[in-house]
Amino acid sequence: MPPKTGVYAILISLALIIACIWASNNLSLLPADASSNAPIYDELFNVLFVIGTILFVGMTGLVIYSLIQFRRKPGEEGDGLAIKDNLPLEILWTAVPAVVILFVGLYSYDIYERMGGMQTLNHDVHNQHSMSSEERLWGGIGTLKEDNAEIKEFPINVELTAMQFAFLFNYPKGEIISGELHVPVGQPVSMKMESKDVIHAFWVPEFRLKQDVIPGQPTILNFTPTKTGRYPIICAELCGPYHGGMRSTVVVEEPEEYDAWFQKNSKSTEVEL
Amino acid sequence: MSISLPPSTKNNIEKLQPTGWLRYFSFSLDHKVIGIQYLVCGFIFYLIGGLLAGAIRIELTSPISDFMPREVYNQVLTLHGTIMIFLWIVPVVNGAFGNYLIPFYVGARDMAFPRLNAVAFWLIPPAGLLLISSYFINGAAQSGWTAYPPLSITTPAAGQIIWIISVLLLGGSSIFGGINFIATILKLRRPGLKLMQLPMYCWAMLGTSILVVLSTPVLAGTLILLSFDIVAHTGFFNPSLGGNVIVYQHLFWFYSHPAVYIMVLPAFGLVSEILPVHSRKPLFGYTTMVYSIMAIVALGLVVWAHHMFTSGTPPWMRLFFTIATAFIAVPTGIKFFNWVATLWGGRISLNSAILFSCGFIVNFVLGGITGVALAQVPFDVHVHDTYFVVAHFHYIVYGGSVFVIFSSIYHWYPKFTGKMLNEKIGKLHFAITFIGFNLCFAPQHWLGLNGMPRRVAEYDPQFAFVNQLSSIGALLMALSTLPFLWNVLYSIFKGEESGDNPWKALTPEWLTTSPPPVENWIGEAPLVTEPYGYGEKQARKASSKPNSDQ
CATH class of the missing domain: 2.60.40.420 (Cupredoxins -  blue copper proteins)
Structure with a gap:
């Protein structure tokens, strides 16, 4: 990837992150919060919304970019590049989602505990x-x-x-x-x-x-x-x-x-x- | 291990089997005929299920229950779910494409058990007709496709029993198919063909068939117990007789969560076949793709209780199922990154097949993200059983599996018929489907978050506008089938001749005539050790000059 493309990629990602943090705080995607665990829930929702939007827009962007950039132009013959595998890339896209999932899991566990989900249930x-x-x-x-x-x-x-x-x-x-x-x-x-x-x-x-x-x-x-x-x-x-x-x-x-x-x-x- | 029927039986088969169009209505033993039977039969049920979906969306254009009686509404939603799952997606992604392609991919002349194969198919039409007839007899089942007791025990028994019998038949068909695929893939491979040289769809079907064989019998057993509760008044799941309703849910979801993978894993396999051909590149990361399928199979068996986070499950169980469920995203993510890497740097023909495949990637990523969110217990306790879940699973099964079915039809139609489909109409079909689908289901996320439960015929009037948007999307989806149907029917008779291999593909099904002869190859089956060997010559030339893509 030439350096220019890399800079664009970083800038676009940053803009995207800021945009969806703004969106998660300013758009009302949820009804009013009227119980003590509603604000805690909304905190979790916002984090998931930001991560989810970045992933979704990122993947969609990659697909659309590939379709446009690598489309077969009229008159073009022949095949694409014969790249079959790339171990560092495979490790990267196994490790990064695993870390994200682990973070989301631990974070939602924390949220769940703050809501009292891990308490022994008492009544009366x-x-x-x-x-x-x-x-x-x-x-x-x-x-x-x-x-x-x-x-x-x-x-x-x-x-x-x-x-x-x-x-x-x-x-x-x-x-x-x-x-x-x-x-x-x-x-x-x-x-x-x-x-x-x-x-x-x-x-x-x-x-x-x-x-x-x-x-x-x-x-x-x-x-x-x-x-x-x-x-x-x-x-x-x-x-x-x-x-x-x-x-x-x-x-x-x-x-x-x-x-x-x-x-x-x-x-x-x-x-x- | 014998790899094919001895040539001497060929004549017998031709004598026994009708030829021409009549063979599609016969008890044919030819895997290709059975594959087409599955596909066409499934598509007819898809149209019926789609009509029912239309009825649901019409009812929901207004906040009050005004289009049909409430009992009928519950019957319609039950039939819609059951038909779409058991009569359309499962038989088509497994039975139709599995039967057509797997023998080619392993280099065999037919499936391992051709008669069992025909039996498996011929269970489907009567089961489907039985299911639909229940509506006209005494009203169909009203308890949703999940048939949770005690509701399924207290609603009219006739419809529920017919529903159970029909699902048992379809489950039996599915098990027969699964056994057949496992035997064919493992035991009928052409000598010299190694497992790790098989096209990816074989791995997907092997994984799926393992899930089918392990989990479907559990559903069958559960439904038989449920039918005892209904007919013989036993108390397995009936709380007033000391039964436990939560046990039913565990048993039901032990099958029905893997059922999601039974619907999407074959779709993953089909996409892995389509993308390399049209982007003229090898499938990226073959080995990791294989391992991620097997990881999904293993994890898919231990996540069922995430459907029961609000049912009354102890905290430790909620945590375990949260973690297991969320981690399925890792092997699934690997597959998506590998598909994008397959596109990257290719020479992509922007045809209907690749558009539907890319539509699948985009839709499924969204469905996967909401899936990871739903796996989190604190998130799920708010949106469980709401339209958020409806949106999520339609992104998985429609945006995922059904998009792949369409993509596969565009890709393999020349193989099935020897004719090309019209590309312009195909692209129109894609555009209407993609827009309609997203307009129909994206707003439903908001509905669920804001308080609209699923399976209701009436709702809070504040949701009317968004529901109307959703219904317009559904209308577009209904309209999108028209150009598709016209294209498919017109092209059979007047389509452009495709030749044997219009896509210049390397997978074995393309290395014979289109449509193929009765036993697949005139001579010996070709040995294809590199089904994705695209682009090699090009790369050697390209490496000498600077490349702007890298």
């Missing part, structure tokens, strides 16, 4: 006796690591029952059964989920979280909402004809509003929050 921590130790708890994502020490004692416990084609939220403490999920902003929520019929999935795009709701096997999902608002809850596992209509809303509200809602709907006489 101050009601341990109510759960038999035999009961299997599956999947989901644990509580946020940094939040763990301080607020672990007061997660809001909700039990989600999914059925064709609705979500029901049960607040065991206030004996509330609601079709909408109400949660106060800034407080961790621990949700134990089980399905009555087929597999459903609980998905809130603004929380960047999804967990299947399975018949016969409770699953756990822990999250901390960070922004007030109403966000859609979407069933993400094909569950029958009305799958597309199986939606609900999560209402993230200020603690006072949440308390008011809780008091108003609570059926039990003694309510302690």
